[in-house]
Amino acid sequence: MELHAETQRILRSLGVASADRPDGLAVRSPIDGSRIGAVAADDAASISLKIDGAQRAFLHWRATPAPKRGELVRLLGEQVRAHKANLGRLVSIETGKIFQEGLGEVQEVIDICDFAVGLSRQLHGLTIASERPGHRMMESWHPLGPAAVITAFNFPVAVWAWNAALALVCGDVVLWKPSEKTPLTALAMQALLERACIAHQSGAEKINQLVVGSAEQARPLLDHPQVRLVSATGSTRMGRAVAAQLAPRFVRTILELGGNNAAVVAPSADLALAERAIVFAAVGTAGQRCTTLRRLLVARSIYEPLLQRLRALFQRVTVGSPLDEGTLVGPLIDGAAFQSMQQALTRARADAAWICGGERLLQERYPDAYYVRPALVAMQRQSEIVLEETFAPILYAMPYDTLEEAVAMHNAARHGLSSSIFTNDLREAELFLSAAGSDCGIANVNIGTSGAEIGGAFGGEKESGGGRESGSDAWKSYMRRATNTINYSRDLPLAQGIRFELD
Numbered sequence: 001m002e003l004h005a006e007t008q009r010i011l012r013s014l015g016v017a018s019a020d021r022p023d024g025l026a027v028r029s030p031i032d033g034s035r036i037g038a039v040a041a042d043d044a045a046s047i048s049l050k051i052d053g054a055q056r057a058f059l060h061w062r063a064t065p066a067p068k069r070g071e072l073v074r075l076l077g078e079q080v081r082a083h084k085a086n087l088g089r090l091v092s093i094e095t096g097k098i099f100q101e102g103l104g105e106v107q108e109v110i111d112i113c114d115f116a117v118g119l120s121r122q123l124h125g126l127t128i129a130s131e132r133p134g135h136r137m138m139e140s141w142h143p144l145g146p147a148a149v150i151t152a153f154n155f156p157v158a159v160w161a162w163n164a165a166l167a168l169v170c171g172d173v174v175l176w177k178p179s180e181k182t183p184l185t186a187l188a189m190q191a192l193l194e195r196a197c198i199a200h201q202s203g204a205e206k207i208n209q210l211v212v213g214s215a216e217q218a219r220p221l222l223d224h225p226q227v228r229l230v231s232a233t234g235s236t237r238m239g240r241a242v243a244a245q246l247a248p249r250f251v252r253t254i255l256e257l258g259g260n261n262a263a264v265v266a267p268s269a270d271l272a273l274a275e276r277a278i279v280f281a282a283v284g285t286a287g288q289r290c291t292t293l294r295r296l297l298v299a300r301s302i303y304e305p306l307l308q309r310l311r312a313l314f315q316r317v318t319v320g321s322p323l324d325e326g327t328l329v330g331p332l333i334d335g336a337a338f339q340s341m342q343q344a345l346t347r348a349r350a351d352a353a354w355i356c357g358g359e360r361l362l363q364e365r366y367p368d369a370y371y372v373r374p375a376l377v378a379m380q381r382q383s384e385i386v387l388e389e390t391f392a393p394i395l396y397a398m399p400y401d402t403l404e405e406a407v408a409m410h411n412a413a414r415h416g417l418s419s420s421i422f423t424n425d426l427r428e429a430e431l432f433l434s435a436a437g438s439d440c441g442i443a444n445v446n447i448g449t450s451g452a453e454i455g456g457a458f459g460g461e462k463e464s465g466g467g468r469e470s471g472s473d474a475w476k477s478y479m480r481r482a483t484n485t486i487n488y489s490r491d492l493p494l495a496q497g498i499r500f501e502l503d
């Protein structure tokens with residue numbers, strides 16, 4: 001009841017009129033399993049209407065100068081700044097991540113808005129030397145069309161913002177399908193965006209619309225011919241289904257799927273630094289980031305002492321309500337996440353030297369919520385369960401003898417999202433970052449696998465999906481590229497010197 005009242009109060013303060021419809025989809029907080037609101041789901045008819053609206057909005061929005069589009073994103077960023085604390089709290093209540101991480105996620109929204117505002121004046125193409133006299137070649141970047149953005153429960157606002165802030169300055173319009181586990185933060189962002197649209201005074205309506213419901217209910221979104229880009233974040237299974245559904249229409253995709261991220265700890269590593277980085281990356285967000293550290297490859301000479309230190313830290317880490325100051329690990333999102341964690345640990349037992357943690361905590365206080373002690377598993381080999389992604393705080397540790405062996409074990413995973421090496425040896429660091437090293441989209445030295453800044457392109461290889469979001473030149477995925485050749489001479493020379501005389 002308490003969480004319900006607080007959620008509804010925050011939502012009202014952010015401008016959400018109704019988030020507790022008796023007939024809607026119930027939303028529960030993983031903090032105690034209680035109902036905190038309910039939202040109306042879309043159906044095929046309402047989705048179709050929304051896409052038609054998006055297409056109409058697109059025709060207007062693509063003709064709006066990009067810096068003027070950036071102005072809207074600037075206004076959105078201002079709204080988010082002004083409401084950072086409330087939004088952070090709402091993220092924490094709806095996802096179960098600790099309040100500090102809720103605030104961090106909202107900061108990520110602010111950061112990408114700032115980035116996108118600058119970008120709105122830098123959507124540049126190249127000019128290219130033509131082989132023909134009196135000709136000029138250039139590249140133009142144009143808005144693509146309505147983009148569907150599918151987001152996961154674990155980053156309910158930041159991942160939308162990486163996509164939407166870029167898509168909007170690029171002149172696309174957005175149809176946002178949030179996770180059905182976290183639609184309330186989506187309603188909140190939508191309300192803030194609507195305020196920004198009013199302040200923008202451009203009639204920019206329907207440039208971002210919500211599509212609420214389960215994956216099945218949102219399916220018509222993927223089938224609609226006017227949707228030109230689908231950016232989906234979630235499991236590899238989800239990504240495979242989405243990619244297969246879109247392939248016949250060659251719809252562009254950005255897929256940000258799972259990860260089975262590893263860190264290598266070399267003999268020269270600064271162990272005090274490595275320990276802190278490892279614990280944050282493995283147990284932060286209760287192991288529910290796509291960038292969470294799941295595999296630890298440790299040089300044999302330091303394996304035992306490092307594992308003993310980590311074991312003590314895993315035992316000590318404070319697990320509890322994410323709203324309590326001092327908590328470092330909140331609850332898992334739901335009972336299904338708890339079950340999959342337990343199944344993984346059961347399977348790991350066969351090849352484990354020992355397992356510490358993994359048990360359910362606080363059951364008496366929170367019978368309808370799933371708090372766990374993060375698990376550290378000393379593995380004798382990198383068995384199949386280690387090569388699978390379990391979206392929970394389990395860190396599998398394995399010793400290695402040579403760096404080449406460590407890199408081979410590292411790259412044996414089917415995913416390729418994030419990776420790091422802890423070393424003070426330049427040769428080892430450079431080898432890990434080289435073409436013969438980590439095969440991931442993100443490769444770090446002396447920091448953990450999670451917690452990327454928005455300035456870099458974010459995404460992975462192999463079963464991690466292959467798309468890139470956020471910074472660097474990820475914006476290019478949200479636009480269509482045209483190569484233009486302009487003849488300003490009075491002749492018509494053909495490329496490749498072809499002669500084609502008509503008389």
Ligand code: UN1
Nearest residue numbers: 155289290291450451452
């Ligand atoms: C995700 O878990 O889907 O690098 C995204 C990180 C965050 C984003 C994670 N900036 O851990």
